[in-house]
Amino acid sequence: SGRNYRNFWPLDYDVMSDYAKSVVDSVSPTTEEIAMKDDMLRRISEICDKLVPGSRIIPFGSLVSGFATKGADMDVIFAHDAIDPQPFSLESNIPVRLASEFLKRGFEVDLLIKTRVPILKLKTPSKESLSRPGSPLTENGLGEAANQEEPWPENVSCDIGFKAHLGITNSHFFRTYSHCDPRFREMVLFIKQWSKNRDLNSPYFGTLSSYGYVLMVAHFLINIVQPPVLPNLQLIPPPADTPASELSQEGYNIWYFKDLSKIASGELLPQGKNEMSLGQLIHEFFQYYTTNFNFVSECVTIRTPGGVMYKQQKGWTSARERVGEMNNTYQDRYLLALEDPFEISHNVGRTCGGGGVRRIRGEMQRAAAIIRKISTPLTNDGAPHGG
Ligand code: CTP
Ligand code: MG
Structure with a gap:
């Protein structure tokens, strides 16, 4: 046959x-890279939980399947019992508020709403962007959260979806x-x-x-x-x-x-x-x-x-x-x-x-x-x- x-x-x-x-x-990621991404997941989860208590971050994609290549993006879902069963709505404002949490940490942030499901695209700051004069992080107020935190690994991308699927x-x-x-x-x-x-x-x-x-x-x-x-x-x-x-x-x-x-x-x-x-x-x-x-x-x-x-x-x-x-x-x-x-x-x-x-x-x-x-x-x- x-x-x-x-x-x-x-x-x-x-x-x-x-x-x-x-x-x-x-092309296989090193064990250090895998550990670094686990740590990032934990930190992103903490930020979400602080903003919306009881929410959680669920990884999927190559992080879970094991098909990740070096430097692969992280794919995760923001889930919360209160909004999880509902189709996501912009009125809940959660993606916008979450975006601002990451903006003030110096992340590159992009909120896509024309996609099948909305996606918050994040990228951790690079050293240049943090030291650039005029960067929000070098000015008063905005940089506080970032200054109190451990630095993030550079140039790691993470996509956050808002509907479990x-x-x-x-x-x-x-x-x-x-x-x-x-x-x-x-x-x-x-x-x-x-x-x-x-x-x-x-x-x-x-x-x-x-x-x-x-x-x-x-x-x-x-x-x-x-x-x-x-x-x-x-x-x-x-x-x-x-x-x-x-x-x-x-x-x-x-x-x-x-x-x-x-x-x-x-x-x-x-x-x-x-x-x-x-x-x-x-x-x-x-x-x-x-x-x-x-x-x-x-x-x-x-x-x-x-x-x-x-x-x-x-x-x-x-x-x-x-x-x-x-x-x-x-x-x-x-x-x-x-x-x-x-x-x-x-x-x-x-x-x-x-x-x-x-x-x-x-x-x-x-x-x-x-x-x-x-x-x-x-x-x-x-x-x-x-x-
Ligand atoms: N996915 C899906 N349906 C699609 C495309 C993607 O369900 N039509 C989901 C799958 O769970 C898949 C995840 O989205 O594991 C990520 O898809 P993709 O970016 O294509 O795969 P990666 O392994 O992340 O590959 P890459 O490194 O190229 O980003
Ligand atoms: Mg991918």
Whole structure:
């Protein structure tokens, strides 16, 4: 079974695997950076709790999934029981008041309200901005809070959202998956870095988010490569005593298997362990998406057996306009169809335009060809196989 892409000559992936591992090592954050971000989370939480007692900061994204690269932004949600269940409203003024708390500490602050959910974008002050003459921090009054506090690490960005959402759940979901096999995280970091190097990671400019690439890697490792590297955690039925909070959220099925001891024992992968090297997996990933996956008619759905549906089945065929929560409109496009694992009405690939999809495919072909070249063993006369 599986969908076949075959290499005529057996390839030797040692060079590619070593290269991929060196990329993964060079983009992985150091333990100091991870500790520094934990400390920042704690300090940001304290500021929020002081402003709105009982509020809390919930991290999500790559901080939680473990897919962070060096210098990655921090993604968090400001949650409070009083406002949590309500859609956020500007009248509550909390984002504005919070913004001013960080402004007086010298942070760069930007409050976005045209997004699907409002976002407060923060960046810790750099040394130059603190010592600049005329800086609010050097003048009376405004700088007090900052002067009493320990300095912040420089140039760290943190986005604060104001509505709890499935992003928290999907980050824990992928964290669980990354505990199933170390090659998942390694592949994600490599593909993320490749997509950034090749300028294919700009959701605002017609290509795909990092999260979209995570879905593409997960689909390949769960549903395509044989034997699979990852089990399908969403297809294992929930035990009878599972609390309702683990079964559904916002009307979506959010159940997935979380018992790490069963995951580690390998019993969820009855076809046996996949022993492929990182280099081979990356090559087959690019080959699959350039020769087997049909971008025009197919949709990635990692939750389903087989992991592929037709766009037609989902009704994801022509672009349409949608009105968002803040009354702004969005284009829903289906040129690249990647179904979110929980919010199954959401196409994570909707940010991709026609040009973006073409460039992603072209770059995948280029990558596959390069890997083939460096992995083709030499014959006795020193020429590569295959001419
Ligand atoms: N997310 C989501 N739906 C999307 C995009 C993102 O739910 N369409 C959530 C996911 O929980 C994801 C988080 O937002 O983990 C952050 O997404 P993204 O910025 O794409 O990933 P990062 O790992 O933060 O990558 P980068 O380092 O490129 O910022
Ligand atoms: Mg991010």
